[in-house]
Amino acid sequence: MEGMDHLAHERNKTEFDVDAMKIVWAGSRHAFELSDRMARLVASDPAFRKDDRTRLGRKGILRLTEEEAGQLRNFVDEPSFTDLHWGMFVPAIKGQGTDEQQQKWLPLAYKMQIIGCYAQTELGHGSNVQGLETTATFDPDTDEFVIHSPTLTSSKWWPGGLGKISTHAIVYARLITNGQEHGVHGFIVQLRSLDDHMPLPGITIGDIGMKFGNGAYNTMDNGVLKFDHIRIPRNQMLMRVLQVTREGKCVQSNVPRQLIYGTMVFVRQTIVADASTALSRAVCIATRYSAVRRQFGSQDGGMETQVIDYKTQQSRLFPLLASAYAFRFVGEWLKWLYMDVTQRLQAKDFSTLPEAHACTAGLKSLTTTATADAIEECRKLCGGHGYLCASGLPELFAVYVPACTYEGDNVVLLLQVARFLMKTDLLHCCCDVQRAEDWLKPGVVLEAFEARSARMCVACAKNLSKFENPEDGFAELSADLVEAAVAHCQLIVVSKFIDKLQQDIPGKGVKQQLQNLCYIYVVNLVHKYLGDFLSTGCITPKQASLANDQLRSLYSQIRPNAIALVDAFNYTDHYLGSVLGRSDGNVYPKLYEEAWKDPLNDSVVPDGYHEYVHPMLKQQLRNARL
Amino acid sequence: MEGMDHLAHERNKTEFDVDAMKIVWAGSRHAFELSDRMARLVASDPAFRKDDRTRLGRKGILRLTEEEAGQLRNFVDEPSFTDLHWGMFVPAIKGQGTDEQQQKWLPLAYKMQIIGCYAQTELGHGSNVQGLETTATFDPDTDEFVIHSPTLTSSKWWPGGLGKISTHAIVYARLITNGQEHGVHGFIVQLRSLDDHMPLPGITIGDIGMKFGNGAYNTMDNGVLKFDHIRIPRNQMLMRVLQVTREGKCVQSNVPRQLIYGTMVFVRQTIVADASTALSRAVCIATRYSAVRRQFGSQDGGMETQVIDYKTQQSRLFPLLASAYAFRFVGEWLKWLYMDVTQRLQAKDFSTLPEAHACTAGLKSLTTTATADAIEECRKLCGGHGYLCASGLPELFAVYVPACTYEGDNVVLLLQVARFLMKTDLLHCCCDVQRAEDWLKPGVVLEAFEARSARMCVACAKNLSKFENPEDGFAELSADLVEAAVAHCQLIVVSKFIDKLQQDIPGKGVKQQLQNLCYIYVVNLVHKYLGDFLSTGCITPKQASLANDQLRSLYSQIRPNAIALVDAFNYTDHYLGSVLGRSDGNVYPKLYEEAWKDPLNDSVVPDGYHEYVHPMLKQQLRNARL
Ligand SMILES: Cc1cc2nc3c(=O)[nH]c(=O)nc-3n(C[C@H](O)[C@H](O)[C@H](O)COP(=O)(O)OP(=O)(O)OC[C@H]3O[C@@H](n4cnc5c(N)ncnc54)[C@H](O)[C@@H]3O)c2cc1C
Ligand SMILES: Cc1cc2nc3c(=O)[nH]c(=O)nc-3n(C[C@H](O)[C@H](O)[C@H](O)COP(=O)(O)OP(=O)(O)OC[C@H]3O[C@@H](n4cnc5c(N)ncnc54)[C@H](O)[C@@H]3O)c2cc1C
Ligand SMILES: [Ca+2]
Known part of the structure; x- marks a missing residue:
């Protein structure tokens, strides 16, 4: 079994050039090569061992940090x-x-x-x-x-x-x-x-x-x-x-005081980039395991169905895969925005700072909330085995979730975005979907998202105007305002993903895959936030139902490429730290091996047996139940 | 500070008889007295200490189990x-x-x-x-x-x-x-x-x-x-x-083989009851802490705003409070259903078994998914401090989430409900809301939920009929079917809550509070699943906006009673195991005290300082960064 690729049948289905996609994901060939070399180095050095972390006591855990202190920080995969x-x-x-x-x-x-x-x-x-x-x-x-x-x-x-x-x-x-x-x-x-x-x-x-x-x-x-x-x-x-x-x-x-905001934009932009990393990592694990795991559907003694082929599994997993890519690209754009703002600041041009500040605040909130939820969903997508630390997902969740709180509580940040929005001018438009395929037109999609965001803002503004004191109104309506802020941030992510598709992207089939991912991201949002789109009259129930049809068709198109799309993240097994997410799919023997490492398995008869269990079995313990 | 009630100002606002509510929550006076007596007993006995659990290694953790084995199982607050x-x-x-x-x-x-x-x-x-x-x-x-x-x-x-x-x-x-x-x-x-x-x-x-x-x-x-x-x-x-x-x-x-299903109905009914327990526990912590925590809004040096007074906090928290009660009552009903089914089985009447089986499967799925999400939301509602184990919420989440997986993966269960629904006859109706208050009419609400559930089923059935092979159709449409199943289960919860309100409920103001909670549960669902209601034409955008208005007004009504409503769960501080959720609200000094118990604080200078930190500071370490 060792050395064999249990996911080869999946990789054979791939319809695009994975190496080219790796470069798109990494951002450039140089970035790819650097991180690839580093990751391999770290994976092969015992100093970076991390598989025993969950079994160490508090003192043992912190000690590790100090040991690794002076070393390659980026690849020490833990807060320090x-x-x-x-x-x-x-x-x-x-x-x-x-x-x-x-x-x-x-x-x-x-x-x-x-x-x-x-x-x-x-x-x-x-x-x-x-x-x-x-x-x-x-x-x-x-x-x-x-x-x-x-x-x-x-x-x-x-x-x-x-x-x-x-x-x-x-x-x-x-x-x-x-x-x-x-x-x-x-x-x-x-x-x-x-x-x-x-x-x-x-x-x-x-x-x-x-x-x-x-x-x-x-x-x-x-x-x-x-x-x-x-x-x-x-x-x-x-x-x-x-x-x-x-x-x-x-x-x-x-x-000027505003200079200080520049640092905030910088830190939050990093957090958006990290969101895509954490999300892609969880998605990589869940996707590979979903292709390994088979359950039900065996006909006349044949193999059972891979759970990744169940539509419910796809409808939960693929939008997360699409989000990983979406956040990656909006992160790239934010990085550019930060550099642009910095240059302008140096030239004493503060005009774009408020928007950049609102943008990064909103995207920090949107991407970290979505990522935290997604990691937990990925864990559930792995069934019972996802609950084991060996899956890597429990710890990934636990270490990730504070990102929703630090550097600005996510709800407080959305309220800031809402405040910014209430100062902006708004436009109107209408959705032009007649067939399911129309949901794949960038113009149509952007219009729908723009209209939804704008109309939610307008509705809030209208309600706000009924209050004598605008601050009272803002407080009273803040839950609606937060929803408008989310709609606005989603519009940004969608439009940046669509922008990305306008670029020249080399590699066989790479652009086609990105297009599919983009529209999975988009149409899934339409489905998930359908209430927004319908109540603002941006789309009709009929168009909503066409969106659903399109979503199913997109899932089928992405399915054969799912493993290759997570391979494109180029994560080493060491980095993933997940038995379920192993690149070779050799899950079961490794899970079995892993179990024996628990300290409880040091002895066959557990500590405490003689004091507690034996006397109970022999009825020498008075207060057994009943 | 010791002995002082930092939430007294909150309790003074209460508009109902908390002791009477405690009995409603417990199910009967007898159940209340029994559990109250037990909880106090356990809280006062050092054998049941649990505050150090997160600091123990794996061996220490399991040991606890054995020690407590023969004792009062229900109050040993951990899996065993x-x-x-x-x-x-x-x-x-x-x-x-x-x-x-x-x-x-x-x-x-x-x-x-x-x-x-x-x-x-x-x-x-x-x-x-x-x-x-x-x-x-x-x-x-x-x-x-x-x-x-x-x-x-x-x-x-x-x-x-x-x-x-x-x-x-x-x-x-x-x-x-x-x-x-x-x-x-x-x-x-x-x-x-x-x-x-x-x-x-x-x-x-x-x-x-x-x-x-x-x-x-x-x-x-x-x-x-x-x-x-x-x-x-x-x-x-x-x-x-x-x-x-x-x-x-x-x-x-x-x-008859069916007898075996009876056991499954029994076990799952217990899980629904447990969901309401876990959820109420998390809500109790988040509600109390939200009343203690103040942030922003101080005018001329006065006190800051309690975060529970922010509308965003209310719109996240109060629906969870309402859900705790909703799940409690649907759990009571399931218990009755189980006894009814058992009696029928003994009389060889199997007629209600399929529906009971589908009901418990669906409600197990609905309540455990909602509870897992809610515990994590409660943690986020506590800001940074919620991330500390001392808040009790991280461990509550970690110990609770497998309920979404064991005794039937929640998605697999919903697919079973969907299968059952596709065999059932369906009816039609239409929503009659003209003013925000109309959302408080049981008949109106039930009709809307029935229509939504029925129409989603009909839509699925219609789409299914387009497939030659119904199994292919079921597989292809399973994501939609799961949504129809969720709608059906929510209808059950809503109707059982409304049933509960028809009963005679003694105690000043108790029924009024339950009514408010019921409609928060209901109207929040309308808001959250607005896409369902609008796309099936069960309500209009105008009615949706009236629902939103009503929700805000309900939040204001529940606000002064929030602390008393969680007090009504009658949880001891010992059981809650949360510094943030302390009944007396004395959070900060206790949080401060708690920190010093971490093993890292055994020594002022940490282990490893001499090997790793000192040489680095003194530049005797070669590979420091940069
Ligand atoms: C804490 C804990 C305690 C447990 N205790 C016990 C115990 O005491 N005794 C015992 O025997 N077992 C126990 N279990 C095991 C538990 O019962 C199983 O994990 C559970 O039944 C889920 O099955 P699975 O792990 O095979 O998930 P899988 O079926 O592998 O699920 C993986 C993914 O595939 C999806 N999927 C699977 N089938 C379908 C389908 N037909 N259609 C669509 N999607 C599908 C699921 O939705 C999920 O997303 C325990 C598990 C846990 C986590
Ligand atoms: C892992 C971790 C690492 C950290 N590292 C550092 C560090 O290195 N240095 C440092 O200084 N700090 C650090 N922090 C602290 C962190 O920055 C704060 O926890 C964060 O800013 C949130 O503030 P809070 O805890 O006061 O939340 P709170 O503001 O108390 O939030 C509680 C609840 O109130 C709500 N709320 C608060 N204000 C409003 C409002 N105006 N309107 C509506 N709702 C509101 C929030 O949405 C939330 O639901 C860290 C925190 C964590 C968890
Ligand atoms: Ca380390």
Whole structure:
């Protein structure tokens, strides 16, 4: 069995050039080659072993992180304190620090002579950053800030890397000078001694405890932090935008505040890209296993039906496959948008920033919610075996879901999009579908999605206008507004996917497959959000029923290419970390092998048998049931 | 802070008699008093401690089970091998064993002198029971059956209690006598020595490894089992329905096969009841925390807004609260249905069995899917803190989700309902909503739900009729059929909730609250499945928009009673196992306290600091990033 490809019969059905698709997925030949080489390297090195993660205790889990610290970060497939060091600590200094501050701190951070985290959220405040309670009071006598946690709820809570590892933090606190408040700002604070790693006097630090899953996010030391009047020099406030003078006066610099939004656009754009990665990974596992798994339908002793051939399985799985591609392409576009905004900012053109900001916020929300749901659906698509950690899906879900919460709670973000939409002008149009095939016309589809989004906005705007106070209206109608925001974000994803299809895409059959995926994504949304489309009169019930017909036909067209389409993600078995998703489809023997590794199987007779089980069987235990 | 009720201001708003509601929820005063007494007992006994479960390794987790074995099972809040002993092993003998078999085996099982499990599923077959590969070949020479696992995929896989504890199993295997196959039947097989617990010769047993979550289902020893030609006496085949004679002839008994369905109806009815328990538990946590959590909206230094007052929070939370009640009442009805069917069966009246069977299958699917999704939504409703194990929600999700898979994969079950529906006669009608208040009329609502369900069925039937071979049609249209099945099951839940309201319900304001909950459940479904209602022409877009208005008004009405409505579940803090869901609302200090219990906080400087972190900071590590 070893070495044999149990999915060869599937791969033989492929109607397109998989290698060409791999390049489309990766974004470029160069990106493909780089990541392919790295992935193979990592897969072959025992230092990156991860199959035993769910069986380790909390201490064992965190230890792994440290071991791998200096190594190829991208391929260490787990959250780690270095994420926040590189992903938030360094960018915060870059974005909010003055030139001198950058010169002083960045080299230390780059060489990891200090390790930093990003300490914004508190026990009592997350979404509402302006409500943070930690104070930074300027003391003109000593030219220092006094950082203090005045209440229990002001304890910093959640920062990744804080609990056990970081030596420094960017701490967000309310600035107070001369008895006056000046809003929330960032401060560089040393937390631990660089000699013995002990917290400095007046600082209490700990880990906030276990999170969802076995391994999952528990490789990260999310932490708690309390300050008892800690003093830092004045020049450790990040002063690019606002400066505090020797006398304690606040002076606005000439750097526009909006620059800070740029960092947010950057981080969220990364999250959209990650969504497509996590989703494609889950889809890869579920698709391969659905082709391996057979259940029912055996006629006269022949093979049973592969579950991937059941229409219900297809109608659950293929839209997720299509979404993986859709999110990939909208992620590419966001990356471009970020670069465009950055260039404009440098040229002092802030005109596109509000839209870019709303776009990334909305797409962060849309793609992470969809991905979290999709991973769980993929787990269910694997039946009972999906519930085993060996399937890789439980941990993938557990490690992924906080993306719906961090960097902006998804509902709060949609409300921001809605606010932006209510300021925009809206247009009207109507749907022109007469036959099922008409659902495959880009113009027709775009019109329907534009009309739906626009009309939902208009309806909200109309209802809003009935309120005397617009804020009351916004609050009262916020559930409807969120739905309008979702419709808007889906329109973006759809239009970017359609844009992608206008490009020149080499490789036999590659474009045809992408076209099918695009319309599966589109028509499935029409079906799933049918209420929106019908109630706004964008389509008719007849057109809805044609959409359904078209969807079935698209599923049949994608079916023979399903395995090849997930092969195109080019994930190694090591990266997937799933017995069910093995590239060779050799699921059952490997599942069987895997079971014996559980610590419970160290002994045939379980620990505790003599104390508890034996006496019960021999009726020496008094309180057996009955 | 200790002893203070941080939710008193919420409880003061209550508009109904909570004690009376507690009795409605429990089902009767007697049921309330019993469970109340038990819950308090358990909460006060250290033997039932469960707060450290997520921090224990796999061995520590299973150990708990054994320790608590003989004790108050219902309040041991975790899966345990005794579940299968009492829930499947004993009922299987009762349902499928002959009188003699029952006389021999039941007393042993009742006294737990033997411990049994239910070994049906194999590595290769779950949903398709008829495809099981284990064989039971009759050997007339010795009057024995030879139980054998002919392939790797025929290994039993998943049975709870099998891995480490059970001494016996009901093993399902293909019966072969005189070279002929006679379908799949159950056999009582001894697995382990009653003296030293070693597996008997020819038997391989192990645990199948870690499952989703930290604690969760890992308290259960789901197992793997292989037979190498194991011999058991002929009288250990369960022969109530089919007998094998001394000569190896198969003789159908006069007991109707349908009796076996009765057991299935029983088990699934329990699962529906459990759904409402799990859902109410999650809702209780999310509701209380939403009243404690404040974020944004502070005006001139006053308190911030409780997040439960945001309409988006309400539109996500309150339908789940309503569902908890809806599932409770449909569960009560199912229990009645089961007793009714049982009585009829005894009187040889099989007329209601197919409908009862379809009903329970559909409701098992509907309620478990909705509950799994709802628990995760409740977790998200708690923002970042919901991601901590201390919230109780991650583990509740992880332990609950397999209910969507075991006792019948939820999609496979819906397909069975659809099959039943396609055999039924259908009726027509039309919706009569003119003002938002009309959505509160039972007759109007029922008509809309009946029409939607009926028309979706009719549409499916019409499309089916276009296929020459009905089986091909069923396969091709199965995604639509599943949607029709869901519509049918929702109709059942809605109509049972409305029935409940026709009863006499004592207690000030209790009925009013139940009415509000019922219509939140109903109108939210209309909103969520709007596409169904509109595309079948059951309601108009205008009526849909009135439904939305009504929903908002219902949310406002339920809001002041939200905390009291979850208090009515009467869950102890011990049972909830959630810092966020504490009855006194004293969340923050307790969350803070809880963090310090993580093993990582045993030492201030983490293990591994000297090996990994210190050398990196001091630049003695070569391959730091950059
Ligand atoms: C794994 C993980 C890692 C993290 N890492 C870091 C880190 O490194 N550094 C750091 O500083 N923080 C970190 N955080 C914290 C994270 O940024 C916050 O949890 C996040 O911003 C959400 O805020 P919250 O928890 O206060 O949610 P809340 O705002 O309390 O949300 C609770 C509920 O209220 C609702 N709600 C809140 N406000 C509104 C509103 N105005 N209108 C309608 N509904 C509303 C939300 O939708 C949600 O349903 C991390 C969190 C997690 C889970
Ligand atoms: C926690 C847990 C405890 C369990 N305990 C026990 C136990 O004590 N004893 C025991 O014997 N078993 C037990 N099981 C096994 C359980 O009963 C099976 O996993 C369950 O019946 C589902 O079957 P499966 O795993 O074969 O799923 P599959 O049938 O392989 O499902 C895979 C996918 O195929 C789809 N599919 C399958 N057939 C069809 C079809 N005809 N049409 C359309 N789609 C289809 C499903 O919808 C699903 O998406 C347990 C399982 C779990 C997770
Ligand atoms: Ca690691």
